[in-house]
Amino acid sequence: MNAMTPLEELRHSTAHILAAAVLRLYPNTRLDIGPPTSNGFYYDFDSEHRFSTEDFATIEREMQNIISENQPFIRKEVTREEAHTLFRDLDQPFKLSRLDDILESDSISIYTNGEFNDLCAGSHIESTGKVAAFKLTSVSGSYHRGDHTQPMLQRIYGTAFPSQQELDDHMERMEQAALRDHRKIGQELKLFSLDSKVGSGLPLLLPKGAVIRQQLEKLINDKLFEYGYETLYSPHIGNIDLFKTSGHYPYYAESMYEPITIDEREFLLKPMNCPMHIQAYNAEPRSYRDLPQRYAEFGTVYRMEQSGELSGLTRVRGFTQDDGHVFCTRAQLKQEFTSCLQLVQEVMAVFGLKTECRISLRDPNNTSKYVGADELWQPAERCIREVVDELDLTHSVGLGEAAFYGPKLDFMALDSLGRSWQLGTIQVDFSLPERFKLEYVGNDNKPHRPVMIHRAVFGSIERFMGLLIEHYAGDFPTWLAPEQLRIIPISDAQIPDADALLTRCKALRIRASIDTQKDKMGAKIRRARLDKVPLMAIIGKREAAASQVAVRSRKEGDEGTVDIDAFLKRIDQEAQSNR
Structure with missing residues (x-):
């Protein structure tokens, strides 16, 4: 203990x-x-x-x-x-x-x-x-x-x-x-729905929530391209033998759904993506010249969480991981691990999130929880410690917190209230390549065993969305906001001008809408603020005649009148600023 x-x-x-x-x-x-x-x-x-x-x-x-x-x-x-x-x-x-x-x-x-x-x-x-x-x-x-x-x-x-x-x-x-409770704000802003008819712990992202997810995926995809990853798509179910070989079954059996029998064979709802990515690596012969091989997938997995532990987007039964797996040589391991760490740090910086890290190791008094001999664990632990020490990262050590197949570096993000959220992870794994008998041909023309790195930046996209909703209190930056601009005509006479502005916004892929309700201007402005729209463009008779809009922003309030061309350029820059 x-x-x-x-x-x-x-x-x-x-x-x-x-x-x-x-x-x-x-x-x-x-x-x-x-x-x-x-x-x-x-x-x-x-x-x-x-x-x-x-x-x-x-x-x-x-x-x-x-x-x-x-x-x-x-x-x-x-x-x-x-x-x-x-x-x-x-x-x-x-x-x-x-x-x-x-x-x-x-x-x-x-x-x-x-x-x-x-x-x-x-x-x-x-x-x-x-x-x-x-x-x-x-x-x-x-x-x-x-x-x-x-x-x-x-x-x-x-x-x-x-x-x-x-x-x-x-x-x-x-x-x-x-x-800032994401369940409250998520309902108010119509981001997601928790519907018993769909199922407990199975959140349904509504159109506005889907926009946030799409923006997060785009951010990660752009980064993955920079870092040399290739995309995979894997099925939602898999043969139970695959997970027996990996060790997820029975080590994670209590978190899995019951097997599904199809054509007298047993299948599991996918609890992890890594066995699928291993099979992608195994799909063709590999040479040392092919390594490192980096795979990435937004892979949906399913876990049997207990009803009393379900909570909004942060504890669910079906969620999507921004999963990545790197297959490399031992000589490449340290550089690839450092690269994964850099990826996590760059993405967290986009949101202004500070991170803490924990080296998660085996419990030396209960090694039955883990697979693989000491000689497979020791170099993995050594790699993590060396990288953390060389980068002088403040960290804690968690005995007993390792994955069953290898040690890992876990990341906790600190939100605007200083609360810690368990998010991404980088895991070094010598064990699963051994269990699956993975190979590559070295420059000596002999077979060698690769090392595997499991990494996720967000961890669960749903959980990360829950964090962001609370971190920003729903006031998302322009690039992430489901609705970036609310166009407000002062009278029906300006609706054609509002429609023309909306058309231009769509051409620039700016997410905008028009408030045509029969309310006073104050009510329309208040509605946009409650909807946490970053920018408002008000069009009256004078603005329409001068090809201008009166701008109100969530942060600054009334910003005065500007030309439409300059305003659209500003929004486009803000929308692109963190992509």
Whole structure:
């Protein structure tokens, strides 16, 4: 188990205080788990009482009572039999289930504060009195172990900080985040739809959302051309044997949909694109002169996410990866990895997103989760570390976060509120080329095994769109905005002039529309602002006569009157600025 940071200890301890308070108030409650998270903590409960945010004040008061009692957190190692007896007598079946997960070789510990006992490996702060500031934030449903065949529990979320000021600052950021929630803005701006008739976790991009996706794909495609990638298109289903060879089945079996039987053969909805790209490499003999071979695809994949974990565009069951795979020699590996890293940095800079990175490695205490011998992992890990060190990249290390076939460099983007979003990844893989027996003929006329790099810049296009909606609060830059210009005639007499301007916009591929509704000018301007259109062109009698428009921008407001030719040139430049 990785050691907890002081903040994680504080939050984990506060989760125990939450559970102790709930048991005092609702004694028949059964407990599952209560870990710290990146933003706070949660605890899962099975209770006849249906928790709501209206209960939070009562629970928080009881938590404050426990804090005032300054109960020490006491750790005691026990035998499996002692732990079983304790939680059987306490009628805590979920704790007994979790007890069965602990290996025979591992120690079993109970943490006690006051009258509350919990099965827990720790660690914790000294006492409950050390909790200075906390807040319960939300409640949701969650299946036991994330398995929809298991009981549905109630998950109460909260957060804790070392000081009240830090908590207040965090809650203010959360309020700002709520205003930027992509699910809310996406509905208001008609970007996407979440329709139960389509299916949970299967977002439907509406025309305006489709424009954003098209612009993102164009940005990536332009970059891929610069970096020497070739495009592939792979099917949405594949023979199950392909994924057995890759190891995705069974290593990712719990995230896959059930096999589909066609002509007495089993197929899977594609959970990953890489086995398909491997087969593209295998489609013809390869020489060292052919390498590096770089493939790219906007490939849609399908994952069986649990219902309680689905969220807008950021956690879905069907999504599109901007996937890329590089097949190269060992001598080319470092340069190709560096090139992938440069690609990620260039694209993130377009959006003003700062990135943090994490070297994700195997868990040395649980190597059964991974395929491939040490001699396949060590050069891959060495490559990542050398590139990160040579570029002096600030990074963290995540043990146990590697892909099952190789280590990786993961990227977290920081949005305008300073929140971290898990996005792209670059993975070094010696294992799958071995499993698929990939070869190329070297300059010695002998067969050699290539190295494979898996890389994605956005990761999931849907998730990246969710990030951008919140990052910009829906106020997209001109090049990305679904509607770049709203043309507003002051009266019906100027509609022909508005139509002529719209025709010119279409010729320049400027995304524009005309507001012909029978409203006052103020209402039309307000509607364009609510729709977050970057620019407005107002045409009255004088403007029409002079071949001009009165310009209003989202950022500057009234910008005065300009000639139409100059205005169209400006929009075209803004629209092209980040392509």
